[in-house]
Amino acid sequence: MSDSPSAASPITVHLAYLLAQANREINRQLETRLRTEGVPVEQWRILKVLSDGNGRSMGDLAEAALLNHPTLTKTIDRMVANSLVYRISDPGDRRKVLIFCSDRGKALVRRLVPLALDQEAFLSENYGGKAMAQLKRLLETLIDRTG
Amino acid sequence: MSDSPSAASPITVHLAYLLAQANREINRQLETRLRTEGVPVEQWRILKVLSDGNGRSMGDLAEAALLNHPTLTKTIDRMVANSLVYRISDPGDRRKVLIFCSDRGKALVRRLVPLALDQEAFLSENYGGKAMAQLKRLLETLIDRTG
DNA sequence: TCCGGAATGTTGAATTTTCAACTGTTGAAG
DNA sequence: CTTCAACAGTTGAAAATTCAACATTCCGGA
Numbered sequence: 001m002s003d004s005p006s007a008a009s010p011i012t013v014h015l016a017y018l019l020a021q022a023n024r025e026i027n028r029q030l031e032t033r034l035r036t037e038g039v040p041v042e043q044w045r046i047l048k049v050l051s052d053g054n055g056r057s058m059g060d061l062a063e064a065a066l067l068n069h070p071t072l073t074k075t076i077d078r079m080v081a082n083s084l085v086y087r088i089s090d091p092g093d094r095r096k097v098l099i100f101c102s103d104r105g106k107a108l109v110r111r112l113v114p115l116a117l118d119q120e121a122f123l124s125e126n127y128g129g130k131a132m133a134q135l136k137r138l139l140e141t142l143i144d145r146t147g
Numbered sequence: 148m149s150d151s152p153s154a155a156s157p158i159t160v161h162l163a164y165l166l167a168q169a170n171r172e173i174n175r176q177l178e179t180r181l182r183t184e185g186v187p188v189e190q191w192r193i194l195k196v197l198s199d200g201n202g203r204s205m206g207d208l209a210e211a212a213l214l215n216h217p218t219l220t221k222t223i224d225r226m227v228a229n230s231l232v233y234r235i236s237d238p239g240d241r242r243k244v245l246i247f248c249s250d251r252g253k254a255l256v257r258r259l260v261p262l263a264l265d266q267e268a269f270l271s272e273n274y275g276g277k278a279m280a281q282l283k284r285l286l287e288t289l290i291d292r293t294g
Numbered sequence: 295t296c297c298g299g300a301a302t303g304t305t306g307a308a309t310t311t312t313c314a315a316c317t318g319t320t321g322a323a324g
Numbered sequence: 325c326t327t328c329a330a331c332a333g334t335t336g337a338a339a340a341t342t343c344a345a346c347a348t349t350c351c352g353g354a
Binding site for chain 1: 332333
């Protein structure tokens with residue numbers, strides 16, 4: 001009898017809430033790490049995705065970087081202004097625009113990757129590599145099953 | 148030898164990325180459910196926290212609802228305009244403002260709770276109650292250990 | 295008592311995101 | 325061939341968020 005009969009369950013037991021809370025916290029940690037290079041988390045995701053040298057359409061990139069379409073357009077505008085990426089009209093389908101990472105962007109990614117890996121290492125240490133692997137696996141299947 | 152030696156690990160293996168992705172997905176699902184009542188997820192969180200009848204200071208509420216301070220101020224402005232909550236200056240510390248849920252707000256929460264529980268039920272079914280419990284536990288400890 | 299620093303919220307400007315509407319392109323049906 | 329619906333991306337206005345600066349109140353020490 002730990003609760004009175006009418007005690008409603010708090011929102012803190014909802015998966016949606018816990019995910020939002022954890023995401024907020026981890027995102028903040030990453031944000032402060034990336035602040036060294038003055039790069040927002042969204043731009044880090046975009047750059048990392050593009051860093052393999054392949055171009056991506058806006059649609060694919062939006063999906064990969066977890067951004068809405070118009071938001072991505074404007075973020076890419078800013079990144080083009082900073083010479084981090086560039087647009088090329090897709091020769092095969094002229095509705096599409098391919099985004100590529102510039103040399104400057106690639107150099108930035110090389111400085112960013114260690115910062116992100118630092119976070120992973122930090123989490124592994126303070127949270128446990130086992131728990132982390134388990135959590136990642138559960139998140140992946142959650143995304144697969146509902147996304 | 149599944150990867151070439153120089154293959155960089157994709158961003159999709161980072162915990163920060165997986166959390167962002169899962170959060171985005173689950174949040175969207177919740178959003179569409181709450182759309183029935185036209186309530187943004189952030190307001191749902193605020194209302195649910197306040198629905199026990201106790202007042203909260205802006206600071207406590209911001210923490211509980213996962214919002215920054217100025218964002219909360221303006222969100223509460225909107226909710227006051229909609230008569231969902233009201234402000235009362237804290238008698239014990241006049242720097243503080245206590246936020247309470249109005250009757251209208253409470254009635255709304257009663258319609259919202261089933262929508263949120265529906266999501267939990269849906270997830271339990273399509274993802275597994277076991278996996279869900281495990282995921283919740285892992286998220287809680289992650290938050291404890293890093294937050 | 296009075297001062298000054300810390301805590302609590304709010305505000306206004308600037309930035310960012312979102313929504314809906316729009317342009318241009320493709321592909322398939324007739 | 326045309327035509328037209330669907331697709332890809334952008335745009336401009338509106339809404340929301342963030343940042344920095346600003347009150348106001350509290351509290352501890354001179």
